[in-house]
Amino acid sequence: MPADSSRIPPPPAPSTDLRADARYNRERILRVAREVFATHGIDAPVSTIARHAGVGTSTLYRRFPTRDHLIAEVFAGQAAICTGSIDLALADPDPWRGFASVLDRVTAMQVADQGFSAAFLRSFPGTPGLKTRRSRAERGIALLIRRAKEAGVLRPDFDRTDLTLLFMAVDGIRDHGVEDAHAAARRLVAHLLRSFRAVPVSVPPLPPPAPVGLYHPQDSSRRP
Template sequence: MPRRLPHTLRADAEDNRERVLEAARTLFSERGLDVPMRAIARQAGVGPATLYRRFPTKQALIEAAFSDELHACRTIVAEACADPDPWRGLCSFLLRTGELNARNQGFTEAFMTTFPDSFDFTAHRTAMLRSLADLCRRARNAGSLRTGVVLDDLLLMLMAGRGLSAATVDQRVAAARRFSALAVEALRGSGADAPLPPPARFVAGLFN
């Protein structure tokens, strides 16, 4: 019996961790990142002390909850940038991240949030932004992306897509696909591009 106790405790601790992460993903998806930690603990069926023992800060919980989505986003960006046709790659990025955001509405907020104490999250985010900025430049140089469009405009579209709401995930995904398709047409270059207002800056100008 004494030999089984440590194993039982470890199994219980892992079960509590997974319940907390599942609760966090659910509430972040439904309500965004402002959900109180105590609400997450209640949803998970654990006490606040258990939650804070596994995740001492909300930042740590957010990073753990969105690790799968961050990996998926890195894959989307890498595949978009590897496409020899930069316009096709850009369209792929918008369509696929729009659907990712529809499935978990807290992801874009997490991606747009700066975590100064998290080297890994910040480094991955910076690398993805640099890659996307280069993809935008390539598409502009090819004449397929309208003049005046910068990286911040892609982030603006992701943020706008975050506002899509519907009763079910399937409805949100359908709305996200429609929104992304409309956004793609708005970005398409032509010989008669009307001037755009100045961009809203979400990232440092060195990316544009």
């Protein structure tokens, strides 16, 4: 007697466990890498990230073929925020306010994430997404500078490399373990913005002083 087809169980559905595991591993690697880069910078060992993510190094490299691919994925969100901030600044009818707002936002991101500025300023061969965003940011910043100079509010001898010096200084605040790095960065940026102005103007008072000592917090031997 032929089998009752209504009683024959359907074939098992294709397993999605591997796909789910792969997706979970990828998300976990990115989350851990973001934490490690934020604390130790983008030169932290990939093996450390894999260990904290609970995966093997080979698994990490299957998801991200190179360190640069991993870094580009980790900082994709911050890069998008950075270029978005520049777009908002360019839309501001006040050239100085637009220029200053970008410095405030980008340096705040620097302080919050140690690896951000290094990742955004570094060249990443084979990662067109981050490279495209960086090129777009560079064009936007150049336009902000030109617009502010043409409006007579930014010193004519200001150079784009002065922004690099500013970002390096903010990185130094983080590297020295300042207790309130956000307060220190805000005050530093406020001082530098005053020096960048082309002509003396009425400016708001500086942010409150930051709790910064004269010496490196870990160098007790040099203190009086």
